[in-house]
Structure formats: structure tokens, C-alpha cells
Amino acid sequence: MLTEEQRRTWQPIAASTDLVPRHVFAGSIWGQELAVWRADDGHVNVWENRCLHRGVRLTIGVNLGSELMCQYHGWRYANRTAGCTYIPAHPADAPARTICNRVYPALERHGLVWAALEGTVEEADLPELPADGLVLRPIPVAVPPAEVKAALTIEFGRDDVRWLVQPVDAGRSVIRGVLGEAPADPLPALRVWSARLGRLRDRLEALPRPPVEPIPAELHRVDSALAGMPEPGPAGASLRVRVARKWPVAADVTAFRLAPLAGELPAFQPGAHIDVALPNGLTRQYSLTNGPDDTRSWVIGVKREPAGLGGSACLHDVVREGDVLAVSPPRNNFPLRRDGLLTLFVAGGIGLTPLLAMARTLHLARLPYRFHAFARSADHLPFVDVLDGLGDAVERHIGLDPAATTAALEAIIGTQGEKHELYVCGPTPFLDAARTIAAAKGWPDEAVHFEYFKNERPRDASTAFELALARSALTLEIAPGQSIVEAVAAHGIHIPTSCAQGACGTCRVGVIEGAIDHQDVHLTPSEKARGDCLMACVSRAAGGRLVLDL
Amino acid sequence: MLTLYDYELSGSCYKVRLMLGFLGLAHETRHVDFHPGREHKADAFLAINPLGQLPVIDDDGYVLRDANAILTYLASAHDPDGSWGFGGDAVRNGRIAEWLGFASDFTGTIGAARLHDAFFYDLDAEAARAGGRRLLCILDEHLWFQERQAAQWLAPGDHPSIADIACFPYTALAQDADLDLADYPAIRRWHDRFKRVPGFTVMPGVFPARG
Numbered sequence: 001m002l003t004e005e006q007r008r009t010w011q012p013i014a015a016s017t018d019l020v021p022r023h024v025f026a027g028s029i030w031g032q033e034l035a036v037w038r039a040d041d042g043h044v045n046v047w048e049n050r051c052l053h054r055g056v057r058l059t060i061g062v063n064l065g066s067e068l069m070c071q072y073h074g075w076r077y078a079n080r081t082a083g084c085t086y087i088p089a090h091p092a093d094a095p096a097r098t099i100c101n102r103v104y105p106a107l108e109r110h111g112l113v114w115a116a117l118e119g120t121v122e123e124a125d126l127p128e129l130p131a132d133g134l135v136l137r138p139i140p141v142a143v144p145p146a147e148v149k150a151a152l153t154i155e156f157g158r159d160d161v162r163w164l165v166q167p168v169d170a171g172r173s174v175i176r177g178v179l180g181e182a183p184a185d186p187l188p189a190l191r192v193w194s195a196r197l198g199r200l201r202d203r204l205e206a207l208p209r210p211p212v213e214p215i216p217a218e219l220h221r222v223d224s225a226l227a228g229m230p231e232p233g234p235a236g237a238s239l240r241v242r243v244a245r246k247w248p249v250a251a252d253v254t255a256f257r258l259a260p261l262a263g264e265l266p267a268f269q270p271g272a273h274i275d276v277a278l279p280n281g282l283t284r285q286y287s288l289t290n291g292p293d294d295t296r297s298w299v300i301g302v303k304r305e306p307a308g309l310g311g312s313a314c315l316h317d318v319v320r321e322g323d324v325l326a327v328s329p330p331r332n333n334f335p336l337r338r339d340g341l342l343t344l345f346v347a348g349g350i351g352l353t354p355l356l357a358m359a360r361t362l363h364l365a366r367l368p369y370r371f372h373a374f375a376r377s378a379d380h381l382p383f384v385d386v387l388d389g390l391g392d393a394v395e396r397h398i399g400l401d402p403a404a405t406t407a408a409l410e411a412i413i414g415t416q417g418e419k420h421e422l423y424v425c426g427p428t429p430f431l432d433a434a435r436t437i438a439a440a441k442g443w444p445d446e447a448v449h450f451e452y453f454k455n456e457r458p459r460d461a462s463t464a465f466e467l468a469l470a471r472s473a474l475t476l477e478i479a480p481g482q483s484i485v486e487a488v489a490a491h492g493i494h495i496p497t498s499c500a501q502g503a504c505g506t507c508r509v510g511v512i513e514g515a516i517d518h519q520d521v522h523l524t525p526s527e528k529a530r531g532d533c534l535m536a537c538v539s540r541a542a543g544g545r546l547v548l549d550l
Numbered sequence: 551m552l553t554l555y556d557y558e559l560s561g562s563c564y565k566v567r568l569m570l571g572f573l574g575l576a577h578e579t580r581h582v583d584f585h586p587g588r589e590h591k592a593d594a595f596l597a598i599n600p601l602g603q604l605p606v607i608d609d610d611g612y613v614l615r616d617a618n619a620i621l622t623y624l625a626s627a628h629d630p631d632g633s634w635g636f637g638g639d640a641v642r643n644g645r646i647a648e649w650l651g652f653a654s655d656f657t658g659t660i661g662a663a664r665l666h667d668a669f670f671y672d673l674d675a676e677a678a679r680a681g682g683r684r685l686l687c688i689l690d691e692h693l694w695f696q697e698r699q700a701a702q703w704l705a706p707g708d709h710p711s712i713a714d715i716a717c718f719p720y721t722a723l724a725q726d727a728d729l730d731l732a733d734y735p736a737i738r739r740w741h742d743r744f745k746r747v748p749g750f751t752v753m754p755g756v757f758p759a760r761g
Contacts, residue, residue, distance in 0.1 A: 014735070017697070018735050018739075020739055020742075022742070022759075023738075023739055023742050025735060025738070026730075026731070026732035026735070026738065027732075028732065033732075059732070060757055062759065062760045064760070069760075071757050137691070137694050137695075138735075140733035140734075168732075186698075187695075187698060187699075190695070190698065191695070194691055194694075194695075198687070198691070
């Protein structure tokens with residue numbers, strides 16, 4: 001067991017110069033192995049050195065710049081949050097948010113990287129060091145830290161060097177020295193000290209001493225906030241974010257950059273959306289447009305819907321920079337596969353927002369994709385600056401009438417090449433047209449991924465039926481006009497929902513028995529035909545009875 | 551045609567495979583069952599190399615043993631740019647020769663400890679490990695000071711040399727000999743750089759670097 005003090009003390013675990021781009025550095029404090037890597041944005045990540053999947057060391061993994069990839073089965077973890085973003089063996093699924101590696105507090109000061117084993121340390125607890133000191137070459141020594149400290153004081157106590165001893169383990173240390181003032185040419189001093197400390201190391205290691213037992217690695221339970229079920233209902237807007245920036249990105253489209261009040265935002269995957277609770281009481285869903293290299297704040301694009309109920313108008317007219325909004329953690333019902341040989345993105349108008357996040361992900365990973373952006377006019381094309389950043393992969397289709405749009409979609413979609421994936425998002429007629437064309441050209445359902453903003457299909461809630469909940473051993477009568485979500489909530493069973501209209505896919509529930517009257521626009525025709533799940537906010541029984549896996 | 555007498559798990563054979571990969575040289579491979587078959591001590595192989603050691607190459611009848619010798623030969627005979635071998639100035643050439651010798655010491659220490667741990671050889675593994683640690687300290691210090699002078703490789707110059715190839719395998723396989731490279735961060739960074747050289751090939755226990 002580690003002591004409180006061992007956990008709560010900042011330890012120097014690396015020199016800043018150790019963390020070169022696209023490298024994973026192996027660190028350790030009191031026997032706890034650390035995977036240390038600098039992302040392309042400069043952030044230093046200090047994580048438990050263990051993939052959550054099979055326990056393989058992440059120090060043999062790959063630093064992808066904004067994600068760390070395990071060498072074994074390729075699980076990716078996000079910069080800063082260490083949330084899992086992709087599992088190659090399940091390319092069509094969004095990893096659960098509980099898959100989040102342990103992140104240790106870390107700071108980079110005075111040319112050194114500092115970490116502690118527990119989160120309650122503060123920057124003020126760092127030891128004071130010379131501002132323009134010279135960080136010496138670190139010398140690992142297979143000797144207990146206390147002995148090394150004592151020897152340094154005796155040998156070099158009078159020198160102008162601040163001595164720090166990193167406790168690698170009970171019997172192993174690293175000597176880290178900071179010379180008080182950096183000489184103009186540091187090399188001679190660095191060589192002298194490297195040689196001196198090397199001799200000290202040899203002397204100390206040669207002294208007879210009983211073997212020291214290594215400290216075992218501590219295993220940690222998943223954080224309780226993560227381990228719990230997602231909060232029920234659209235009111236689960238448990239995060240507070242500040243509107244850091246509000247700016248127009250196209251005619252009728254305003255972008256909002258949402259920053260955390262403190263700390264970091266939770267991990268998200270491309271395709272994810274958040275619920276935004278608005279000052280007027282409405283809740284709306286917006287896709288995150290961020291790429292994996294842009295995780296400190298979220299950017300959403302909001303199109304003004306003059307015929308809407310006032311959600312977009314409220315964001316456009318009422319919400320200002322500096323305001324605090326309540327939002328939900330990101331949910332991903334529109335996951336991005338990364339194993340296609342070519343990924344086609346087809347975006348209609350504001351439907352480009354989730355696809356933008358996806359394209360940025362593939363762009364950074366240098367995976368092949370094409371991005372087709374349709375807009376009414378050049379002024380109506382949102383996030384042009386981001387599209388410009390994607391370069392040649394983007395093709396713009398501006399001002400086409402419905403017939404020309406269909407012709408363009410025909411040409412773009414074509415017949416499916418080997419392992420080609422199609423992602424479509426946009427207004428209902430646009431999306432319907434793209435899906436019809438893909439189906440006619442023989443694309444299988446599994447390769448056509450789509451997300452509707454809203455469910456514009458006619459819905460019929462006039463039926464009554466019996467609903468059995470297999471796991472809860474409960475049988476209910478559903479009255480006309482009542483949804484499954486509402487009916488089971490009355491018995492204390494909460495199904496997470498988001499859009500409440502069968503578009504987003506959050507309320508998916510397993511069906512064990514009974515014919516389903518699908519009324520959503522989320523499931524593909526083949527998923528609907530399989531009959532093993534439904535969207536509980538809108539779908540109903542086609543016969544008189546349904547048995548749900550609840 | 552060039553033929554390599556090869557054993558997949560041998561660090562010394564890996565040196566030659568790395569060189570062939572970097573040069574993009576077409577070749578044939580003859581697999582010699584070092585363990586458990588001990589084919590390298592069988593008469594058929596002793597006729598090729600009386601020392602009973604791998605690797606050996608046969609380049610159209612020119613038979614050559616010893617990894618350092620083979621690297622030197624391949625760099626002279628098959629590297630049109632002369633960038634890997636002794637084509638540079640005297641200082642670079644001297645350093646290349648120095649680190650080629652150092653690489654042989656790795657074979658006798660880390661390589662020996664690995665033979666004990668992974669191939670059940672009866673030898674003093676602790677002494678071999680201690681020797682390996684001493685060499686890793688020296689290599690790490692050299693590479694750390696190379697970094698300070700914006701130099702990426704063992705010998706001076708912008709291009710890696712056969713010295714890097716010779717020192718890479720047994721340091722990259724140190725884990726097989728129960729040696730933890732966490733104590734040698736400059737070696738780990740050099741490994742990353744080396745793995746990104748175009749034409750790099752892997753072997754069991756050596757992972758690629760990407761990104």
C-alpha cells in the first residue's frame with residue numbers, strides 16, 4: 001500500500017525534452033507505471049500504463065498525435081481525457097463512455113514534467129526551482145530513493161544544483177538535477193555532470209544491501225460517475241459549459257464554441273451529439289463538429305429554423321457569449337468506421353456538422369475519404385474554413401435544383417466499391433434521395449450510414465397494446481397516445497432518450513418477442529426487418545403484445 | 551541471386567534482414583532451424599560456416615559469415631548512394647566501426663541473456679544482464695548527447711548507418727532478456743526514429759512505429 005504522502009507529492013517523471021513528437025515515454029512513480037505522451041497540441045498526458053482491454057502496456061503503443069493507440073488490438077484513447085474513441089474489432093459501434101483510462105495529474109514546469117498519483121495536488125505544491133536552470137541528464141539508479149537523496153547531499157550538497165530524486169519504485173530511483181544557472185554553452189557542464197553522476201550510480205549500486213521488494217501496481221475501480229447508467233431522459237443535461245464564442249458561419253447558421261467551466265470536457269467520438277437545454281425550456285440536439293485534435297471545447301452549428309418551435313431562434317437571438325448552458329455528455333448513435341478503403345461523406349446543408357467531425361478524424365489518420373458538401377448557395381455553406389482545411393478531399397455542390405441534386409448524388413454514390421462506406425446527413429428529402437439511390441445501386445444497408453435531424457414521417461400513436469418487461473418481470477398496458485418511454489417511466493424504469501421523435505437512436509431497446517410497428521427514421525430497413533430492437537420513444541406493437549429486454 | 555541463411559528469432563539475422571529491407575534487395579531465404587533443431591550445428595550447415603553461426607549470405611557464390619561483415623559487404627556492394635556504409639569521411643567511418651564492435655558486445659550480453667531466457671541455454675544470465683545494462687547506459691548517454699547536438703544516429707551525419715542497424719536488434723529485444731528499457735529513454739527515442747526509416751522491417755517482439 002502506498003502512503004498518502006507518496007500519492008500526493010509531485011514527482012519529476014521526465015524532462016520536457018524527453019517527450020518528443022509522436023513518442024510514448026515510459027515513466028514510473030513508486031512502482032506505478034505511467035505511459036507519458038505529448039499530443040500534437042503540446043498537451044502532456046500521463047496515464048496508467050495499461051490498455052483497458054487486455055492490460056498491454058501503452059508504452060509500446062503508438063502516439064497518433066491526438067490519440068494513443070494500443071499496439072495489441074488497436075484501441076484508441078483520446079488526448080487529455082483518455083476516453084476510448086475507437087475499437088477496431090467493433091468498427092460500427094461507438095465505444096462505451098465507461099472505457100476511459102486512468103489519467104494522473106501532470107504539469108510541465110522548469111523543463112520538467114511532474115506527475116502525482118492522486119488528483120488532489122495543486123500547482124503551488126511544486127518545489128521551487130531556478131527559473132532559467134539547466135536540466136541535467138537524468139541518471140537511473142537501482143537504489144532506494146532515500147539512499148540516493150542522502151548520497152547526493154553528501155557528495156554534491158554544496159554545488160549549485162537542485163537535486164530531485166524520482167522514486168521509480170521502492171528500490172529504484174532517477175537522479176534529476178537542475179543546475180542553478182544555464183551556461184551559454186551547456187554541453188561541457190552536461191557532460192561533466194553526466195560522468196559524475198554515472199560514477200555515483202556505479203558506486204551506490206555496488207554497495208551491498210538486502211533486496212528491496214518492488215511495490216505492486218495498484219488497480220483502480222472505474223470512476224463512479226462513469227460506471228453509473230446514463231442519466232434518464234432529455235433532462236440529463238448534467239454538464240455546464242460556457243459559450244466562449246458565438247459567430248456566424250453561413251447565412252442562417254451560427255456556430256457556438258462551448259468551453260468547460262473548469263477542467264476538461266468528457267471524451268467524444270466523431271458523429272456524437274449533445275443535448276442542449278435552452279433558456280426557454282426547450283432541449284435540442286446538436287452534433288459536435290470537432291476533430292480529435294480539437295477537444296478542449298466543442299463547436300456546434302445551429303441553423304435558424306423559422307418554422308421551428310423556437311429552439312434555434314433562442315440560440316440565435318437570446319444566448320450570448322459568456323452565457324452558461326446546461327448540456328448532456330456526448331452520445332454517439334452515428335459511429336464512424338475507420339476500416340473502409342474509401343469513405344464517402346455526403347452532406348446536405350447543415351447536415352454537414354457530424355460529417356465534419358468524421359472527415360477531420362479520417363484526415364488526421366490519413367485514411368482515404370471524399371467529402372461532398374451540398375448547399376443552396378455559397379453563402380449557405382457552413383464552416384467553409386474547416387472545409388478548406390480538408391483540402392482536395394472536399395467537393396462543393398452549390399445551388400443545384402432537385403433534379404440536378406439527384407443527378408449529382410447518382411454520380412457521387414455510384415456502385416459500391418470494395419469496402420466503401422457511405423455517410424449521409426442532411427434534410428429529409430436529401431437524405432431519402434441519397435439512400436434510395438444507394439439502395440438502387442446495390443449498396444448493402446450496413447455500408448450506408450445516415451442520421452436524420454428530425455422524424456418527418458407521419459406517426460400513429462393510436463394503438464393500445466400489452467407490454468411485458470422480461471428483466472423487470474412487469475406487464476403494462478400501453479394506452480393510445482402514450483409512448484413506451486412514458487409508460488415504463490411511470491413504473492420507475494428510465495430509458496435514456498434524446499430527440500424524443502425516433503431520429504437520434506438514443507432510446508434503442510432490445511425486443512425479445514412480438515411484431516413491431518417501427519415509426520422511427522434511425523434504424524435501417526434490414527435492422528427493422530430483423531425485429532430485435534425498437535426506438536422506445538415512437539415505436540409500438542404491431543400485434544397486441546411486445547416483450548422487451550428491460 | 552542473394553541467399554540469406556536465416557533464423558527468424560535471431561537478432562543477428564535480423565540485422566541482415568533490416569539491411570536487405572532498407573536497400574530493397576531481392577533475395578531468397580533459407581530457413582535454418584536454430585532451435586530446437588540445432589541445424590546450425592549440423593554437418594550440412596557446418597560445410598557453409600564451420601563456426602556454426604548465423605547469419606550467412608551467399609551472393610552468387612560469394613559466401614560471407616558474421617553480421618558485421620555482411621552489413622559492411624552489402625553497404626559496399628548494393629547501396630548505390632553509399633549512405634549506409636563507409637562512404638563518408640574518416641570521422642564518420644571510424645565511429646561506424648566503433649559502434650559495429652559495440653553491437654557485437656550486445657550480442658554477447660543481451661543476446662546471451664536472451665538465449666538463456668528464451669532458448670534455455672545454460673549460461674550465467676545474471677552476469678550477461680549486468681553486462682547488458684552497462685552497455686545500455688553507455689549507449690543511452692551517447693544518444694542523449696547526440697540529441698543535444700541535433701544528431702539522430704550513432705555515427706555523425708544525417709543518414710543512419712550500418713552501426714544503427716547492428717545495434718538495433720538486441721537493444722530492441724532487451725525485454726526478451728528481462729531488461730527494461732524505461733531506464734534508457736534516449737535509446738527508446740532512437741528506436742522510434744529508426745523504425746520510421748523507410749524500408750524498416752519488424753520481427754517477433756519488435757513493433758512498428760506509425761504516425
